[in-house]
Amino acid sequence: MKRRYRFHPGDYALGENEQFYTEMAARGWLLERRGAWLSRFRRGEPARLRYRVELSCPGVFDESSELPEEQRSLYEACGWRFVSRGGLVNVFCAPEGSGAPEFYSDPRQQADTLKALRRNYLLGWLPFLLLAALQLAMGAALFGGAGSALGRWAVSLRLAWVTETALVAAFALFLLRELTALLYSEVRTGLLYRRLRRGIPLDHAPGRRQRLYRAIRGALLAGCAAFAWPSSGRLAAPPLCPRPPRGPICCWATWATGGSAPPCR
Amino acid sequence: MAETQPMSEAMYYALLALTEPGHGYAVMQRVRALSGGRLKMGPGTLYGLLARMKKEGLIALTAEGARRKVYALTPAGRRALLGEYRRLKQMVEDGAGLEGYQ
Numbered sequence: 422m423k424r425r426y427r428f429h430p431g432d433y434a435l436g437e438n439e440q441f442y443t444e445m446a447a448r449g450w451l452l453e454r455r456g457a458w459l460s461r462f463r464r465g466e467p468a469r470l471r472y473r474v475e476l477s478c479p480g481v482f483d484e485s486s487e488l489p490e491e492q493r494s495l496y497e498a499c500g501w502r503f504v505s506r507g508g509l510v511n512v513f514c515a516p517e518g519s520g521a522p523e524f525y526s527d528p529r530q531q532a533d534t535l536k537a538l539r540r541n542y543l544l545g546w547l548p549f550l551l552l553a554a555l556q557l558a559m560g561a562a563l564f565g566g567a568g569s570a571l572g573r574w575a576v577s578l579r580l581a582w583v584t585e586t587a588l589v590a591a592f593a594l595f596l597l598r599e600l601t602a603l604l605y606s607e608v609r610t611g612l613l614y615r616r617l618r619r620g621i622p623l624d625h626a627p628g629r630r631q632r633l634y635r636a637i638r639g640a641l642l643a644g645c646a647a648f649a650w651p652s653s654g655r656l657a658a659p660p661l662c663p664r665p666p667r668g669p670i671c672c673w674a675t676w677a678t679g680g681s682a683p684p685c686r
Numbered sequence: 687m688a689e690t691q692p693m694s695e696a697m698y699y700a701l702l703a704l705t706e707p708g709h710g711y712a713v714m715q716r717v718r719a720l721s722g723g724r725l726k727m728g729p730g731t732l733y734g735l736l737a738r739m740k741k742e743g744l745i746a747l748t749a750e751g752a753r754r755k756v757y758a759l760t761p762a763g764r765r766a767l768l769g770e771y772r773r774l775k776q777m778v779e780d781g782a783g784l785e786g787y788q
Contacts, residue, residue, distance in 0.1 A: 524729055525730045
């Protein structure tokens, strides 16, 4: 049996996900399993199917992110078939024209299902904040005060930028990518929530608005990989005397930091 | 005991449907029948409504079948339903002068 993996839209993009799976089914790829980043499809006959997403809304201390059994059986009694769950996203399917009713006649109720998703995104900031706070606290303890800690960190960053330009660039791009992804997810979820609260129903076929965003994210990832690749070899076998990377970036960095870096060879 | 805010139409019909104990899907079908096909609730809407009514103590589980849970009205639910019915009836009666109004 032929299988295919594809990146699916983010969890917040309910309508885009629905359209994505519907279009894949029309081309003969039926959803088998939705994972965290990728969805797995199996080859089948092109079919006119409707896919719909229902978000789980577990409490803060609930261990499972599954839909309540009762909710799932109610949907199935109405003609929707449960396909797969990835995180909070539950995917249901029904043939086109089968008359299976849409989940929500009132958009305001669908807005409430976004609660757990919004909470997850908010909690996503926690690791970054904790790490930064920890670094600052440690620096302050070691170097007597937050001000001098920040100063020393800035100096070491400049040194690292010169000696390990590619690695610092890779890390910076990675961090930037993660933070922009988080922020973007939060903003999109908030916008969807407000639209639903205002009574505007979910658009199940919104069109391809995400192209630009995904292109930017892809570019950041590519840049990250491009910078990390040359560094990875040197990290595996560190030289006795650190040698800065060759090329225009190194020379510019040397000039920018006032010539305090070792000369390129 | 007075309900400070009027009940939504969906809730009124759901309570009306549950004068006969039933599970979720049966409630959905009864609501459609009772409203003459006018009110078609989505399963998500109904589930949210049932969960809220259970939390407010208007309905309760009677028996659990294999997978389906059977709901019935509680005394509080009955009072709420009758109260709403009387309120609506009063509203219609107060507007009786509208018959033939252009």
